[in-house]
Amino acid sequence: MRIVSIGECMVELSGAGADLWRSSFAGDTFNTAWYARAKLPSAMVDYVTCVGSDPISDRMVQFMSSAGIGTEHINRHPTRSVGLYMIELQNGERSFSYWRDQSAARCLADDLDAIERAIQGADYVYLSGITLAILPREKLGDLLSVLSGSNMVFDPNLRPRLWENGDVMRADVMRAAAQATVVLPSFEDEQTHFNDQTPFDTAQRYADAGATEIMVKNGGGDMVVCVNGACETIAVGAPIEPVDTTGAGDSFNGAYLAARLAGQEPHSAARAAHETAARVIQHRGALMDMGNLN
Numbered sequence: 001m002r003i004v005s006i007g008e009c010m011v012e013l014s015g016a017g018a019d020l021w022r023s024s025f026a027g028d029t030f031n032t033a034w035y036a037r038a039k040l041p042s043a044m045v046d047y048v049t050c051v052g053s054d055p056i057s058d059r060m061v062q063f064m065s066s067a068g069i070g071t072e073h074i075n076r077h078p079t080r081s082v083g084l085y086m087i088e089l090q091n092g093e094r095s096f097s098y099w100r101d102q103s104a105a106r107c108l109a110d111d112l113d114a115i116e117r118a119i120q121g122a123d124y125v126y127l128s129g130i131t132l133a134i135l136p137r138e139k140l141g142d143l144l145s146v147l148s149g150s151n152m153v154f155d156p157n158l159r160p161r162l163w164e165n166g167d168v169m170r171a172d173v174m175r176a177a178a179q180a181t182v183v184l185p186s187f188e189d190e191q192t193h194f195n196d197q198t199p200f201d202t203a204q205r206y207a208d209a210g211a212t213e214i215m216v217k218n219g220g221g222d223m224v225v226c227v228n229g230a231c232e233t234i235a236v237g238a239p240i241e242p243v244d245t246t247g248a249g250d251s252f253n254g255a256y257l258a259a260r261l262a263g264q265e266p267h268s269a270a271r272a273a274h275e276t277a278a279r280v281i282q283h284r285g286a287l288m289d290m291g292n293l294n
């Protein structure tokens with residue numbers, strides 16, 4: 001069993017009280033790799049990105065590999081370094097400040113042969129709208145053609161600030177989704193940026209684009225799953241007061257893919273994934289200690 005996740009990991013600063021900041025490493029696709037690995041230690045989980053050749057990049061790669069995540073396919077840029085983001089919290093709801101315009105990860109699609117080698121034999125190839133947003137626009141088609149034929153899992157993870165404008169974001173997200181087998185959107189984002197009225201609308205739009213398995217996450221509300229055109233609601237329990245919602249969707253995705261790889265049906269995989277995400281939002285920062293997750 002093997003999952004390959006493609007995207008950007010950054011230095012993460014999260015509040016540790018007063019003016020103290022705790023530094024870690026995180027980034028949506030890396031977070032998903034982390035939770036997939038935590039929930040299914042028997043699976044190989046590889047991360048594909050580009051980092052720098054400086055000490056902080058070395059520390060990031062070391063952090064990944066000591067978590068059991070494969071780093072052999074990570075490229076090194078000779079002059080750029082890794083990006084950084086800071087979590088701002090208001091009543092547990094997060095927003096981010098980014099310093100990533102010149103990050104090495106923006107060059108992750110420079111070596112497409114390396115990506116082609118990395119995805120060989122993968123059960124799932126995972127990427128997000130953030131992976132697409134950080135690429136030079138002309139690289140998007142190249143990356144998607146290398147990934148065609150793989151079992152692609154896509155989380156639109158809409159971050160308008162990372163895109164040139166909303167129309168480009170919507171067009172590129174739908175282009176990637178059209179190539180994915182599994183799409184894992186979050187209703188609140190999709191409602192805001194695609195004007196969907198209900199989670200069913202979101203699921204239908206991705207089904208019309210060609211995805212056969214769509215799991216619409218919905219914060220504390222009921223989720224919708226559609227498999228081969230058959231859609232149903234998945235009720236979740238009472239909403240939980242979050243400490244920090246960073247990584248909620250990513251942890252859901254990681255736990256969901258782990259459960260699907262372990263043979264669970266979408267419905268029960270979604271319940272397990274929701275439980276994982278509910279624990280993650282009661283903790284600060286994107287990544288929860290793997291030892292506390294099972």
Ligand SMILES: O=C(O)C(=O)C[C@H](O)[C@H](O)CO
Nearest residue numbers: 026027028130246247250286
């Ligand atoms: O916003 C991003 O690009 C990040 O990757 C930072 C966070 O870890 C991620 O958004 C959490 O989902």
